[in-house]
Structure formats: C-alpha cells, structure tokens
Amino acid sequence: MSDLFERILLLKQAPIFSKVSTEDLRVVAHELEEEACFIGERVFDINDPSDRMYIIEYGKIGISLETNPGKKEFIVELGAKECFGEMGMFDDKPRSATAYVMEDSGLLALEKSKLRALIINYPELSLGIMGSISSRLRDANLRLKKN
Amino acid sequence: MNLPDRLAKFFLVKEDEHYSTAYFLVLFLLIGAGLAVGRGSADTLFFKRYGIEYLPVMYISFGILLSIVSAMYAAFADRIAAEKFFVVIIAATTILLLGCWVLISVLQWSNAYPLYYLVYEVASELLMMHALLYVNQNLETMQAKRLTPLIFAAAQSGKIIGGLALTFASPVIGVQNFILLWVALILIALTLIIIRHRRSGVSPYFRSGKKGRKGLAYSIDQIIQGVQFAKRSRLLRSLSLALFFIVIGFYIITYTVNSIYSETFSTEESLSTFFGLLTVVNGTIALLIQAFLTSKLFRIFGIKKINLVFPVTTLTSYLFLILSFTFPAALFASFNKEVIMTAIRSPVRNLLFNALPDYMQGRARALSLALVLPCALIVTGGFLLFMQNLEEFRIYLYAGLFSVFVYLYYNIKINSAYVNAILSTLRAKVFIPEGVNTGSIELINQLKKGVVQEDSDISVSYAKLLAKEYPEQVLQVVLERIRTADHALSDRLLKLIIDIDLREIEEELWVILKRSDNHLKATIYSLLFNQKSSRAMIDVESCVYDKNPRLCSVGIYGVFQYKIIALESKAKEALGTLLESKDSTAILAGLQLLEQHYLEEYGPILKKLLLHDSSQIVKAVLRVLYIWPVITNNDESSLLKNLLQQEDPEIRILAVDCHIHLPAAVIEDSALIMLEDSHPRVRECAIEVLQNRSSNPAGLLFGWIINNKCTPRAQQSALHGLRLILPDVAIYERIAEAKVEDALKCRAAIKIIPDNKVLTSQTAMQLLQAILKERIQQFVDLSLASLEYVEDKSTINIIRAGLKSGDNRQIAYACEVMRHLKNRHLSKMLGQIYDGGIEKNKRYSIFGDFKDVIHWCTRRQDPWVQVVTKQIVLS
Incomplete structure (x- = not known):
C-alpha cells in the first residue's frame, strides 16, 4: 500500500499529472511499470514510436535532439519527479528526441494504450492532464514574452 | 518559537517571505528617514529664509514642474523594471540635492531655498510613487494586502528617526546640512536595491509594456491612454477626481497650518525643532496604527469602509480650523494629514490601484502625477494668490471644505466601482467572454461548412450539432455531403436525419439506394419505412426474406410499420431467429428492431442476452430495456446492479438508465453507488433516474450533500441535480x-x-x-x-x-x-x-x-x- 501511495505522490509531483486528483491518480499508479536503466543506456531514440511516457523515480535523464549518437548535447537534464516522452502520448508522432541515461535511474513507465483506456473510463483524468498541459503552455508563453 | 518567528506570525508574514519582508522594511525605513529629513529642512529653510507668503507660488511652480517630470516618468514607468528605474530616480535626486547644498552653503544664493523646496516636493512625490509601483511589481495582491501596512510602518519608523535627527541635530549641524544626510540615506537604499536584484533578478510581477515610440510623444500617449482608460473605467475616473479634490483640500490645509506654525515659532531653530518633534509624535502614532491596527481594520471593516475614514477626518480638521484658527486646530490638522493619511489613506489608495489591470497601473499613476496632481496644485496656488488680496483672507478655508465634501462624494463612488473593476480585470485575465452569440446566420453557415468538409468524423460531428439545433437546415447539406461520401459515412449521416420529414429528398434517397451496399440499403429502407413511403412498401417482403440480418431486420420493421398482417408471423419467426443466432451481427440487428417495436414474448431472451460476452450486445439489450419496461421488480434488479461494476462506462450509463423502471426504494438504495462512479455521465444519469422515480429527491440530495454522505465529486453531481428541482435560495x-x-x-x-x-x-x-x-x-x-x-x-x-x-x-x-x-x-x-x-x-x-x-x-x-x-x- 505504501508503495502505491509513494507512486501517487510521485505522479502528483510530475508536471503532467499535477492537476489530476489523487483519487484518479490511484488508477494511473496501478498501471505504472517499473524500469531500471543504467548509465550510458538510451531509454528511446529519435524517431522511435511514442508508445509510453516515463516518470523518473530517481537518477538523471538527458534529452538530446542530436541524431548522431556520438554527440550528447542535452537540451535539458531531468531529475527525480520529472517526466518525459509525454507529448507522444497525445499526438501519435514518433519521438522527437533521444533520452540518455546520465545516472543509474529508476523509471515508471505508462503505456499509451493504458493511459487512453484510463481516460475513457475516467474522463476527469483527461481534464486534469489538460489543465496541467495548459498551465505549462501559459508558463512557456510568459517566458517567451519576458525574453 | 523564537522572537523573529513570533513577530512574523503576529504580522502575518509567511515563512517564505521573511527575507523579502526584511528587505522591504529596511528599504522603506531608509526612504522614510530621508523624506523626513528633507521635509523638515526644506520647510524650515523656505519659511524662515524666504517667506511663507510665497507658498502659493511654490504650489503653482511645483504643479508645472511635476507635470513635466511626471511626463518623463510616464515614458518609462511601464517599460522598465521598477528596480532599474529606481537607480535613475535616486541618481538624479542625489545630483540635484548636492547642487542645492552647494548653492545654499557655499554660494549662499537666496533663490536656492525655493529651489530646494521644489526639489524636495518633486523628489518625495516621485520616490513614494515609484516605491509603491516597486512593491506592486514584487508582491501579489494578497501579499500586498498583508505586508503593505507593515512596509508603510517601516517608512514611518524612518520618518520618526529622521524627525529625531532634526529635533536634536539641527541646532548643532545647521538645517542646510541635513541635505547631505538625505543624500547618504538614499544612496544606501540604492545599494540595497542593486544587491537584491543582482541576486533575485527582475521583479516577478513586472510586465513590460509595448516597445515603440519613445520620448515626450510616448509620454503624452501614455497620459492620453490613462485619460481614455479613465473614461472607460469608473474606478480610475473616480480615483482621479477624488485625487484632484483632495489635493486642493490638502494643500489649502498645509498652507494654513504652516502659516500658524510660522507665526508661533519665531526662529529657524525652534521651527525646525518643532517640525522634528511633530514628525516624531505623529510618526510614532502613525506607526502604532500601521503596525497594530491597519491590517486588522482592513480585515474587520473591509476596504470600502476604511476608504471613507480620511475624508471624514479631513472634514473634521476643516471644521476645527474654521471655528478656531489656532495652534491646537493646526495640530489636529497636522495629525490628520500625517497620521490618518499615512496609516489609513495611503494603504487604501494603493489597494484600490491594485484593482486596475496590470498594464494600466503605470499609466494610471502617471495620469495622477502628470495631469491630476499638477492641475490641482496650479488651481490651489492660483486660488490662494487671489485670496491673499482679499480682506477676509480666511474665507479660502470654505473652498477647502467644499473640495473635501466633493472628495468624500467621489470616495463613495470609488467604493461602488471597486468590486466591478476587480471583476472586469479578472474576467479579462481568465478569458471569460461577456456573452456568446448564438443562433446567428454566421453560426449556421459555419456548421454547414463543417458538415461538407472532408474528414468523416468532423463532418458527422457538425451534422449532429446541426440536426440537433437547426433540424430544418440539415437535410440539403447532408445530401450534398453524401454525394461524395463513401457508404460508411453516408450511413452515419443518414442515421442523423431519421426523425426529420424526408419527403422533399425521397427521390434522392432512391438514387442513393441504387448504388448502396447492403448496410447502407438497410439504413435507407429504415428511413423510408419510417416515413411510411408508399413506394418503399413493395420492398418490405423481399427485405424480410433477405439473408442479410440488417436488411431482414429492417424488413421486419417494415411489416410492423405498414401493419402487413400477412407477413406478421413470418416476421416474428425471423426476429426469433435473429435474436437466438450465434452471429453477433444478427443479434444486434434483432435488438435494433426491438428498440423500435417491442414484442413481449422476447422478454426472457433479452434477460438472457444481458449476460452475453459481447459488450455491444449487452449495450443493445440495455437500450431496449430502457425503452420497454422488461425488468421492473426488485428480484430482477440484481441483473442491472451487477452491470454497474462493468469496466465499460457506456454499459454503466445504460444500466443506470434502466433503473428508471425499478421501484423507488431500489433506486434510492443504489443511488449512492451510482453517484460515486468515476464517469460523470453515470453520475448525471443517476441523478436523472432519482429525480424521476424518488418521492423526495430534493430531500435525499440535500441530505447527502449537507451530511457529507458521499465524496465531494459525488456531491457536485448531487448539487447539480438539486439545482434542477429546488429553487430555494436559503x-x-x-x-x-x-x-x-x-x-x-x-x-x-x-x-x-x-x-x-x-x-x-x-x-x-x-x-x-x-x-x-x-x-x-x-x-x-x-x-x-x-x-x-x-x-x-x-x-x-x-x-x-x-x-x-x-x-x-x-x-x-x-x-x-x-x-x-x-x-x-x-x-x-x-x-x-x-x-x-x-x-x-x-x-x-x-x-x-x-x-x-x-x-x-x-x-x-x-x-x-x-x-x-x-x-x-x-x-
């Protein structure tokens, strides 16, 4: 039970689920699958199918737009409680970046098909996700305006 | 809990605000001390070395100067972060003050006294005005509401310290040397600002205005925009007019009390010592009010009532001065303008300004400084100059009294405009439209365009909307789309027009029928049979005998629709075959028919089909059961109750709908389970069923909500239902x-x-x-x-x-x-x-x-x- 609670809290802190109620996150937490990744590995490559999203339990993941695997220039480095690969869950397009494991990491993966099934059964889940995405969009707009 | 924490809690400072609050306190303490030193020295030097009779001229000069400086301020107020602008203002003030000091102490130029007086007046207005803008760019409204009184208290403490310095040090160092002390204080403040923003970056609530025209033209634009906004905003209009009249009232009273003080204290030292003491006493009282009362008064009485305090006390001051033109009356007037104004009026005005949209606050303040305040000063100065020539000179006090009455009137107007101003600011921020235009020709045309565009799903969605809202508009546009559509889309679109009179398009339907597959044929026949088309009646028999289950089902429908008795037994036999078939398509076709024509003898088959593995079939059965009361008693209710646990939300929705035929007690018993469902539509259906069947739905729903018998989400649905049936405000x-x-x-x-x-x-x-x-x-x-x-x-x-x-x-x-x-x-x-x-x-x-x-x-x-x-x- 405490494992489930930890997952719910982790999901609640992940930006994409921050506006989803803990009650609805219960069902999401049940669908998460643990994945262990080790330094130097890649979680996914550019143009891979976007079949799942990830939430980082611990460790560090670097996101790179480089198509050349030799070049590791990260546009962003993500740590615990952050998520990646979530945009592909909704737009059905292939991965637009490569995710490198910078430190041994524990990831929680959520399959696209499972999330979609959940959304059909728990429509308010999608409202929370849309709320979170909308907040991020507003923040991005403000940052753009400031710059 | 240690002392700083206790103090923080007492003054409503939250844990993460300790550092920034301390910063603002020190900053305002320095600014306040500087202003007190400047006020005392400027007044004393001007009144004693130049002459108080020139004060009206100073008002006019100050008015003109202020409008010029403020126009320059308006050019940058919205475009530059407040902390950067602070650097410019303080640097310019420092240079001017040092210049005045040289002219007074070294060159001993007599015209330096009015010059210093003007520098003080302009600098003090600009510094305080800008300091407030700075606070607003760093605190959100709720923070500002809690912390502004405390920050003002710091400025007040600074004034007390400045007053003490004046009282004790002026006989020792000479009044003119206080200019240097003021310079030192504002330079320390400047250093603090620079250090803070190097660490924390730009003020968090600074939103840069549009970049474009610069210089005086831009400033004038800013002021004109302020005026235009004042025309639209009742709050800004009332704030500006209130300011105009209080400035007249304020400067007339200032002139009066300074005349009394100058007459009472004959020497420069005694006058400066008195000014120092007055600052200390009034400052201390103001400080105590700000620290212990202001925020509590706001909380207890609210902004609107507190907004009326200063007009009332100013009226009282005038009445005292009119009744007795003496030192005690002057002391009360000073108390009003230094204590009540500082501790009550300034925080209220700041909060009122906060209700204006962010992008307008700088322009609104610029309008006040560059136009309203200078105009009022010029009017006051001119009026006092004119009155100096009259024998009954003190009659001018009645003019001041009148202006304060008008000020009170506009404050009442401000109160009524305040909440509406916040609402419209918030409305714009959260993008809530003021009204939606429905039913227009443009809207219908947009919907039609949506139907004829290429994507099948979007086309059907638009057609659904059009059929629901404007059924008279849908036929022709659907036909237009069908001309280029495939069979599947044609089928989906035709189903949307089933309840509309199709006589005008029957010919076209026959044309489409000729090029259709069996599925589409079945749909078109069902439309034609539904309309009892005489031409279609001939085809009923061939449909009944058709091997295609859908066509067969439509044929059976035709038999009942046209009441063809000769074919009835064949039709019933065919229907039984369809329902008991192993082919899901056949069962679905049969069930679809039963939705339209229920036959009692098929009840047992329906109950059996409720346990079918196919969710499609279960849904189709539930749709039939919703229309025809097959399951009506308590014993069979478990068949439906079990379906409430199904994963497919559509099944749960239909199962809830079917409860409509069950006894009220059974429904009430299951209602809370339905209300806790994860799907909002299930909850809505539960409310609908309850409303239709329960003898006291309002009592049940109210009880569940008020006693928290279910989760807030379920309560939300219950409340929605309650609102449809119980119009009781209480x-x-x-x-x-x-x-x-x-x-x-x-x-x-x-x-x-x-x-x-x-x-x-x-x-x-x-x-x-x-x-x-x-x-x-x-x-x-x-x-x-x-x-x-x-x-x-x-x-x-x-x-x-x-x-x-x-x-x-x-x-x-x-x-x-x-x-x-x-x-x-x-x-x-x-x-x-x-x-x-x-x-x-x-x-x-x-x-x-x-x-x-x-x-x-x-x-x-x-x-x-x-x-x-x-x-x-x-x-």
Missing part, C-alpha cells in the same frame, strides 16, 4: 456555508499533520495532506456552485476561474471579490481559507492533536480519505 446558502466550513476543517487538519513527523507512515501522511488540500478546493468549488443560485452567476464563474488559474495575482483578485459577496458571513469564511485567518479562528480549532485529525478522518464518509487514514493507523 438551501443553497446553507450548503455553501456548510461546504466552506468543511474546507476550513480540512485546512485546520492540514495544519496539524506536519507537527507529527515522529510517526513512521510519513508517505501516508503526505498523501493525506495532499488529499485534504484537494478536498479544500473541491469544497470551495461546491460552495461556489451553491452560490451561483444566491449571487450573480457570472461573478461566481469569474471567481472560480480566478481561483483555478494557478496565478497568485488572479487568485488574489478572486479572493478580493469574494470578500464583497452579498452574504457577509460566507464571504468572510471564504476569505479565511485563502488569507490565513483560520489560525486565529477558534471555531475551527477542533483538533487538539494529530489523533483528533485521524479520528475525524476515520469518521468521514469519504472512502479515499478512509483508505489513507487506515494506513496511517496501521503504521
């Missing part, structure tokens, strides 16, 4: 209050949880905190939803959107609007949820310790809270 006020009380209890519970870190189940406690936070939001939502019935619905919508925006400033606006709802008790309670008042409200201190919280959580009929609480108890 009930909704009661619900709104009960829900705010629930929210306050959740908040009190959260406050207890962090103090119990010794327990092992930290994760569960963190989760409980997160859930209770969500519950607060949900209870506030419920309360606001109830209030829609009591208060103005659009106002409640704006408040809700503001609270959910996630932007502190919009949340603050929403809270401010909540404080002005009609139900004062409720608005006060809602305010407590967001402004921290709960800590001081004994009523909600129901929890002595963590055990109390756990006990309370366990007793709540909230399954999710119970699960988490149970885990904490087990740990």
